[in-house]
Amino acid sequence: MANRVSPAGRLGANLAGIAIFLVCAFPVYWMVNNSFLPRNKIRNPDPTWVPFGGTLANYRRVLTGGRIWDALSMSLMVTLATVLISLVFAFLAAVAVTRFRFRGRISFILALLVIQMIPVEGLFISQYKMLEGFGLLNTVVGLTIVYVANVLPFTIWTLRGFVAGVPYELEEAAMIDGCSRMQAFFRVTFPLLAPGLVATGVFGFLQAWNEFTLAVVVMTRESKQTLPVWLSVFTDSQKGVDWGAVLAASTIIAVPVIVFFLIVQGRMVSGLTSGAVKG
Amino acid sequence: MTTTQEVLPAETSTPVSSGPERRRRSVNALPYGLLVPATAALALALGYPLVRQVVLSFQDFGLAQQFGKPPEWVGLQNYRELVTDSYLWKVVLRSVLFCLANAALTACLGLAVALLMMRMSKVVRIAVQAGLLLAWAMPVVASMTVWTFLFDTQYGIVNWLLTHLGLDFDGHAWLLHPMSFFGVATVIVVWMSVPFVAFTMYAALTQVPEELVEAAEIDGATGGQRFRHVVLPTIRPVLYVVLLLQIIWDLRVFTQIFNLQKAGGVTEQTNLLGTFIYRQGVGGGHFGLASAAAMFMLALAVVMTAPYVRLMLKQEKEA
Structure with a gap:
């Protein structure tokens, strides 16, 4: 079936595929991302998408607390x-x-x-x-x-x-x-x-x-x-x-x-x- | 049936008995001996409790009995109490509806993802498979915390996103209303379950003979017709198994409901059978009543499992 897909059909499927990937992977990414963020960034009304300058403080609290x-x-x-x-x-x-x-x-x-x-x-x-x-x-x-x-x-x-x-x-x-x-x-x-x-x-x-x-x-x-x-x-x-x-x-x-x-x-x-x- | 067999190697690989095995058939006690440890373990941890549960369900076993008072035999009273209790019926109805809706949604979305996977280019398909695997591999409890965070009233990204799309979702409490509570639960359950369905259906779709589809196309069948008359009949056995499994699995969503309730759901309005039994028994000490409700759940599960078992038995005999 796969090799007889029209270009438009393939483009649509690819776009849908990207959406599926995002829906599947985003929660997992979001978990890891936010685990590296300091409290004030997590509580910021605007989300921080990438944990640049992140912190290990959360992990320290979990592992020692x-x-x-x-x-x-x-x-x-x-x-x-x-x-x-x-x-x-x-x-x-x-x-x-x-x-x-x-x-x-x-x-x-x-x-x-x-x-x-x-x-x-x-x-x-x-x-x-x-x-x-x-x-x-x-x-x-x-x-x-x-x-x-x-x-x-x-x-x-x-x-x-x-x-x-x-x-x-x-x-x-x-x-x-x-x-x-x-x-x-x-x-x-x-x-x-x-x-x-x-x-x-x-x-x-x-x-x-x-x-x-x-x-x-x-x-x-x-x-x-x-x-x-x-x-x-x-x-x-x-x-x-x-x-x-x-x-x-x-x-x-x-x-x-x-x-x-x-x-x-x-x-x-x-x-x-x-x-x-x-x- | 070829598709089923391709996807179910464990089924087909049952050996056809060869000469020496057949000879050994009637005289040997060894196979029974080999089964003893497994059977004993299952009898202890499942058989014995089952018998006890039947007994318990006919007894008045509450807090007083928990502190040493001998349980009283009350016949069918627990069952009568349950059957006449409109709350239990609400819980049962809720459980069955939730289960069917989730199973149907999961099967449809899973099939849709699988069909799309057949059409996308290789790179995108690999990305999709990686994403599905990630969602599938996540431990349930970890998924629950992340999803609770995603739907959080104050810091959740779902509210942020909807607000930025111009909707009024600032500070929206998702778990407060039963309908929206079950909506969130559905999103989570479906997110966890779709990967299995998608992979299984994709495996089945790759087994659909190319020539058949081409022949149908030459005969002038449209895409929809090709799907309905050529592809669907081939994958139907697998789809059937997957749907049955999903129904059985979605009847027991204790972990998801339990954790969402703790995160802010109204327990009474959101109990499904599992959490109801738990709260009656372990939580409330009404063991007699809880046992009767559990018997009810077992019966429901058996009814829903029967077609699956029949199907598996058929394959076992064919193998």
């Missing part, structure tokens, strides 16, 4: 625990559904799909009650339990594709050459899965790292907030909102996420349509 470091370590602990546990569990399950045919295989896959679609809000009340009963509210373990369940279905689904992508014939060949089935799997298939495991792990990382709803529900105590909850409360508690600090904090949280996302995004589109990722 609030409890960002507590929130950061909380987020790191929960996210890493979630990713590790769900990768191991998902890997085993993915091997089961791709390398074996057994009764209940399709049911299991179907169940994953349904679970995937359960809205968090539909269960968070009873998850809260459960963790309260276990004495696990405001703990890393408690939040990790609900996060693993949240990330697991999509992790299994994605890994399944990767495991299936390694031809079984390779393992067979290794077995003919004298490997046991286990050896064949771990010496031949497993190394080929490494990129898939990394990509899937990064997806899980992003999901857990950005998660807000369950974190608000489970981590009710201020000292236990994860980064997203901390940012939300930080925005809230500013007297006459200190936008410079808020936007600096947002930038700090967003930049690593964006970088990670760009690394793995190529697989995102296909993963999403095949039901792999929770919105």
